[in-house]
Amino acid sequence: MDPILEIKNLYKNYGPVEILKDINVSIEPGDFLVLVGPSGCGKSTLLNCIAGLEPITGGSLHIGGQDMTNVSPKDRDIAMVFQSYALYPTMTVAKNITFGMKVRGVDQATQNQKLAHVAQQLQIEPLLNRKPGQLSGGQRQRVAMGRALVRDPKLFLFDEPLSNLDAKLRVEMRTEIKALHQRLGASMVYVTHDQIEAMTLASKIVVMKGGVIQQIGTPAEIYNRPANLFVADFMGSPAMNLIPARTRRSGGVSLIEIKRKEGDPIILQDANNRDLPEEVILGVRPEDIADAGIRAGADTQNADCIIDIVEPAGADTYAVLQLGGKHVTARLHSETTAAPGVAQRLAFDLGKVSYFAPDTGLRLN
Amino acid sequence: MADTSFVPAASQSRKGKLALRWLLYILLGLFALFYLMPLFVMITTSLKSLDEIRTGDLIALPREVTFDAWRTAWSGACTGIQCEGVRPFFWNSILIAIPAVAISTLLGAMNGYVVAQWRFRGANIIFSLMLFGCFIPFQVVLLPMARILGMMGIAGTIPGLIFVHVIYGLGFTTLFFRNYYVSIPAELTKAAKVDGAGFFRIFWSIFLPLSLPIIVVTVIWQFTQIWNDFLFGVSFSQAGTQPVTVALNNIVNSTTGVKEYNVDMAAAIIAALPTLFVYVVAGKYFVRGLTAGSVKG
Ligand SMILES: Nc1ncnc2c1ncn2[C@@H]1O[C@H](COP(=O)(O)OP(=O)(O)OP(=O)(O)O)[C@@H](O)[C@H]1O
Ligand SMILES: [Mg+2]
Numbered sequence: 075m076d077p078i079l080e081i082k083n084l085y086k087n088y089g090p091v092e093i094l095k096d097i098n099v100s101i102e103p104g105d106f107l108v109l110v111g112p113s114g115c116g117k118s119t120l121l122n123c124i125a126g127l128e129p130i131t132g133g134s135l136h137i138g139g140q141d142m143t144n145v146s147p148k149d150r151d152i153a154m155v156f157q158s159y160a161l162y163p164t165m166t167v168a169k170n171i172t173f174g175m176k177v178r179g180v181d182q183a184t185q186n187q188k189l190a191h192v193a194q195q196l197q198i199e200p201l202l203n204r205k206p207g208q209l210s211g212g213q214r215q216r217v218a219m220g221r222a223l224v225r226d227p228k229l230f231l232f233d234e235p236l237s238n239l240d241a242k243l244r245v246e247m248r249t250e251i252k253a254l255h256q257r258l259g260a261s262m263v264y265v266t267h268d269q270i271e272a273m274t275l276a277s278k279i280v281v282m283k284g285g286v287i288q289q290i291g292t293p294a295e296i297y298n299r300p301a302n303l304f305v306a307d308f309m310g311s312p313a314m315n316l317i318p319a320r321t322r323r324s325g326g327v328s329l330i331e332i333k334r335k336e337g338d339p340i341i342l343q344d345a346n347n348r349d350l351p352e353e354v355i356l357g358v359r360p361e362d363i364a365d366a367g368i369r370a371g372a373d374t375q376n377a378d379c380i381i382d383i384v385e386p387a388g389a390d391t392y393a394v395l396q397l398g399g400k401h402v403t404a405r406l407h408s409e410t411t412a413a414p415g416v417a418q419r420l421a422f423d424l425g426k427v428s429y430f431a432p433d434t435g436l437r438l439n
Numbered sequence: 440m441a442d443t444s445f446v447p448a449a450s451q452s453r454k455g456k457l458a459l460r461w462l463l464y465i466l467l468g469l470f471a472l473f474y475l476m477p478l479f480v481m482i483t484t485s486l487k488s489l490d491e492i493r494t495g496d497l498i499a500l501p502r503e504v505t506f507d508a509w510r511t512a513w514s515g516a517c518t519g520i521q522c523e524g525v526r527p528f529f530w531n532s533i534l535i536a537i538p539a540v541a542i543s544t545l546l547g548a549m550n551g552y553v554v555a556q557w558r559f560r561g562a563n564i565i566f567s568l569m570l571f572g573c574f575i576p577f578q579v580v581l582l583p584m585a586r587i588l589g590m591m592g593i594a595g596t597i598p599g600l601i602f603v604h605v606i607y608g609l610g611f612t613t614l615f616f617r618n619y620y621v622s623i624p625a626e627l628t629k630a631a632k633v634d635g636a637g638f639f640r641i642f643w644s645i646f647l648p649l650s651l652p653i654i655v656v657t658v659i660w661q662f663t664q665i666w667n668d669f670l671f672g673v674s675f676s677q678a679g680t681q682p683v684t685v686a687l688n689n690i691v692n693s694t695t696g697v698k699e700y701n702v703d704m705a706a707a708i709i710a711a712l713p714t715l716f717v718y719v720v721a722g723k724y725f726v727r728g729l730t731a732g733s734v735k736g
Binding site: 122125127146147148152153154156157158160161162163164165173174177178221 | 626629631634636645649
């Protein structure tokens with residue numbers, strides 16, 4: 075089966091400025107692709123290019139196996155939910171949802187039937203005769219979704235649909251969108267700059283920065299094996315610890331040496347006895363630095379470190395310390411004995427660490 | 440106690456505020472009176488007989504109310520050799536103003552929509568040129584326009600005058616609509632495009648229904664401009680197609696013998712009635728439309 079969406083070597087310029095550079099993405103039917111990246115990296119622009127709302131400067135774009143590079147938005151068989159929702163202000167909710175069908179000349183009976191179905195699905199039946207101005211933010215969001223769902227397109231495009239909602243509603247709607255995706259089995263491209271949203275929703279994540287794709291992979295791949303320092307730092311909360319370290323070989327084992335604030339450096343042993351360059355940046359997730367004794371495993375090694383700050387966060391307690399001249403966050407047990415200014419024995423799990431080259435920032439292992 | 444010393448101070452300042460307010464009202468009243476005086480004189484004079492005008496006081500109320508002057512002004516006063524009053528010219532003005540207002544408003548809406556929402560290469564330049572058109576003195580364009588009307592074969596006709604008013608109204612109408620539509624988020628147009636709507640469909644189904652306040656502003660503005668226009672009316676018309684402003688001028692200037700002030704006043708009021716009427720009916724929408732901001736989805 076053809077991929078639902080296939081983008082090859084896409085470039086997009088605004089005047090002389092290159093906004094998107096050599097974008098290659100392909101998604102299979104049923105995929106939930108999330109585009110994530112910092113503000114201004116070109117996510118909305120890419121989505122607009124997929125929708126045909128912006129002409130592309132170079133490359134090609136196929137939807138459902140058909141070349142859509144120069145096809146107008148209305149013939150691409152897509153539906154889009156905009157960041158501002160863009161509901162038609164003078165039309166009722168019902169008219170907003172059926173506008174697309176009306177334009178396309180769908181008969182009244184079908185329109186009514188589809189409207190009823192979508193309204194029931196999104197539980198917006200009581201709102202159908204209201205104008206957008208009379209709706210709350212969350213209700214508008216649903217109506218915008220309804221306008222997309224009623225079209226039953228090959229591909230859904232969402233541009234930060236939850237960013238205008240308050241934190242609680244955002245989490246609720248996130249779950250609802252995920253449920254909707256599972257129920258419909260539809261293919262979706264979803265833009266966000268919220269990495270938690272990306273991790274929870276995606277079947278596939280594209281991390282972008284400055285108009286260039288940094289990494290494409292499943293949430294687990296992105297989280298566990300970030301392709302470079304940018305992805306490592308961007309995905310995950312709190313962020314991955316990136317600790318400058320020196321390595322050496324001694325007696326047939328690969329050793330990693332990390333400067334402590336006081337005393338001798340910590341010496342850890344690489345779990346897979348890899349050959350590493352002399353200077354590396356060691357990437358360790360906060361959850362891989364735990365209280366000694368609680369976490370134990372083949373790859374776990376203990377070291378004493380002075381804790382600077384202790385931040386209880388309910389289920390866990392985060393401890394901040396200094397290693398290799400950087401702040402490092404450790405995720406400790408909620409009943410940890412760690413106290414500020416006091417040395418604590420920590421367990422470093424080296425089974426899932428990442429190594430990056432300090433100069434290029436690229437992943438080494 | 441702090442309480443007792445505070446109360447008199449407060450009531451004193453309240454008294455001061457009251458006095459200030461009264462002063463303000465009195466001042467405003469005086470201004471209003473000053474502005475209304477000419478209208479008052481016009482109306483009373485138009486209701487007096489010529490004898491009474493000659494013998495009586497200018498600002499006195501009429502001793503005997505008579506509508507003769509109105510009747511004469513409407514259908515009997517002489518504008519040069521012809522003595523049919525302002526009536527035929529009033530109809531000319533209507534025949535000119537209504538189509539000219541409608542066409543220039545619709546075209547302005549369309550232009551504003553294009554300039555604000557379908558940005559193309561050179562859109563800004565075209566818009567600046569149209570704005571420039573708002574500010575050139577119209578005396579400058581009289582001769583070239585006369586040539587063009589001649590070449591088009593509509594010189595001296597009502598369609599010719601409609602054409603002139605549409606052309607010179609476009610700058611303002613475009614400006615009004617452009618500024619209104621610029622505040623409408625571009626995502627609205629994008630959403631409609633994804634929904635399958637084209638250029639005209641989006642204009643018709645989404646932008647026009649949003650535009651009532653600015654349509655009111657534009658219609659009032661254009662109607663006032665076109666109805667009150669004298670320069671184009673006198674330059675580009677001929678006997679039979681002159682608008683009411685030109686006829687009024689002729690009535691006032693062409694009386695032989697005694698000057699009929701009552702008829703002049705009545706004719707002037709008749710000529711001003713439509714614009715007055717439009718302001719009274721739609722004035723509050725005018726203010727509201729001028730201050731209307733962006734559209735909340
Ligand atoms: N019409 C335009 N003309 C010129 N530059 C533009 C235009 N639209 C966007 N850009 C630029 O393109 C870049 C990418 O913009 P885009 O809106 O795609 O960012 P984004 O990733 O969606 O950001 P955000 O998360 O803030 O929505 C930005 O640097 C922006 O300034
Ligand atoms: Mg964006």
